[in-house]
Amino acid sequence: MENRKNRKMIIGLTSGNGYGFQPGAWRTPGIDPTDYTSYDARVRHAQVAERGKFQFIFLPDGPFTDDSSLLETEAPNFNLDVMMTLAAVARETKRIGLVATGSTTFNAPYTLAKQFKALDIMSHGRAGWNAITSTSNDVAAIYGQTIPSSRDRYGRAHEVVQLVQAFWGSWGKDAWVHNQQSGQFAKYDEIATVSLKGNYINARGTLYIPPSEQGQPIVFHAGGSPNAHEFAGRFANVVIGAAFTIEDSIQQRNAFRESAKKYGRDPDEIKFIAGMMTTIVKDRRTALDRRLQLMGHLLPQRIAYLQQMLGIRLDGNDLNEPLSQKQLEAARPSPYDPRSAIALKIAKEGWSLKDVIAHGIIDYHPSIVGPGIEAADHMQAWFEAGACDGFWISPDVLDDGIDAFVDEVVPILQERGLFHKDYEGTTLREHIGAPEQYGIDPRV
Ligand SMILES: Cc1cc2nc3c(=O)[nH]c(=O)nc-3n(C[C@H](O)[C@H](O)[C@H](O)COP(=O)(O)O)c2cc1C
Known part of the structure; x- marks a missing residue:
């Protein structure tokens, strides 16, 4: 050892x-x-x-x-x-x-x-x-x-x-x-x-x-x-x-x-x-806002990818609202992307859709936004x-x-x-x- x-x-x-x-x-x-x-x-x-x-x-x-x-x-x-x-x-x-x-x-x-x-x-x-x-x-x-x-x-x-x-x-x-x-x-x-x-x-x-x-x-x-x-x-x-x-x-x-x-x-x-x-x-809120200011223009593309990671549709969602209970229950993290389980965990904490993305869940490495x-x-x-x-x-x-x-x-x-x-x-x-x-x- x-x-x-x-x-x-x-x-x-x-x-x-x-x-x-x-x-x-x-x-x-x-x-x-x-x-x-x-x-x-x-x-x-x-x-x-x-x-x-x-x-x-x-x-x-x-x-x-x-x-x-x-x-x-x-x-x-x-x-x-x-x-x-x-x-x-x-x-x-x-x-x-x-x-x-x-x-x-x-x-x-x-x-x-x-x-x-x-x-x-x-x-x-x-x-x-x-x-x-x-x-x-x-x-x-x-x-x-x-x-x-x-x-x-x-x-x-x-x-x-x-x-x-x-x-x-x-x-x-x-x-x-x-x-x-x-x-x-x-x-x-x-x-x-x-x-x-x-x-x-x-x-x-x-x-x-x-x-x-x-x-x-x-x-x-x-x-x-x-x-x-x-x-x-x-x-x-x-x-x-x-x-x-x-x-x-x-x-x-x-x-x-x-x-x-x-x-x-x-x-x-x-x-x-x-x-x-x-x-x-x-603090986390200011950090998320900083991220959104940087990559906000990419939200549509990132949401499309998050749909695949979680196996659910998100395109009709309000960006400022959390995922619905029904969506969270239907979500199945993709076994092909190790970030999916982390993304679902963050979504379950009740963050709005755009804040879920702002946590850096689709980054190349684990992200700390906070x-x-x-x-x-x-x-x-x-x-x-x-x-x-x-x-x-x-x-x-x-x-x-x-x-x-x-x-x-x-x-x-x-x-x-x-x-x-x-x-x-x-x-x-x-x-x-x-x-x-x-x-x-x-x-x-
Ligand atoms: C963290 C990390 C950094 C890397 N940086 C570079 C790089 O700067 N330039 C490059 O051509 N490849 C880079 N690679 C690619 C690797 O050299 C390697 O070719 C690739 O991961 C495929 O792995 P394999 O060649 O062992 O099959 C990087 C890979 C990792 C995991």
Whole structure:
């Protein structure tokens, strides 16, 4: 049995289009509508997360937007370029970890190795690489390809990560002498040439980058299939997860832990981080109104979806009235959407139809729409149940949503002994408690 006493949770912030994670965030009064191209905005957001002692910021990357027709009314969900953002943020922050997504299917190992290790040097040991395989044909088309099968994507991913880590370790730990008196710059015989010939990819060469303060970047992963478990079990220190219920999250976390064990690792070396979306405002009513202001224009579409989730008709309902007793009795939560049971529970509390939607029941992750204590309670329950090792937060609007979390949720978690009061060290490896590693992990 795992001992969770005295453990602290890990908290990360997602950073995407510069506005926030609710539709309509870019139109919020007071928000600069050009933040999509603003590196100052990205820096500002990371600095607030650092004030809250978050262990990392996480940048997803497609690179694509799910449905280009959405561009008519919504900002794309991604950074202009994740590495450029993190380079800018690295120079303006001191402690927070900097994690970017990079596809193993569409990048050369050498390119990944060079960019992430350079970022690791620039940030003094704070870089992380979210190694994902990409799943969309739209992404593949950008590279003039079609998407390979899961087997082939992950087959290549195993080789790419090993090559990347081999490149990271190719400049020996003590090879850099830079002795001005003796004239020796580096010990040539401690700098190795990587040479790997795999089923999917080959590479030969050397990466001329010495170790960073944490040695080399930390590997993250995001994926849910059995292949993802295998991959992360071998190589990842952190999994960016998605789960709607404690039970599901426990299962997912255990699958990754079991896989790590299979490869001779301590299961605590792999942290499962659950997603969470937030609208933190002093009381539930004000929070619901804030949500409605952001996504009110989408109510008809969301109601149509809620009908499917509950298996009842809602199109004749008054938006300002709760569901009728008859509707609540007839409702059957869809077994295909884990959010349905939560939606029904909220509907049964007697909220009006539009308020049910405003609770974020159709969000990508569990949503907290209310005061900070509700977020803290949610996080405590999941953490103590062994459902996760921490959370990655997607605030509704970044400009004030991160501050709200930092000022209203973080102090409660700290008071309860669930979250650290300050950084334990200076590197991402220290923040997440990952073991030392330089080059390939010989165990896996
Ligand atoms: C929380 C989470 C975040 C993800 N972020 C990205 C991302 O930024 N870019 C991307 O291409 N895929 C992302 N994915 C997709 C996964 O990499 C993966 O391809 C997908 O979940 C399908 O799983 P599988 O490949 O294991 O079958 C993410 C998945 C999850 C669960």
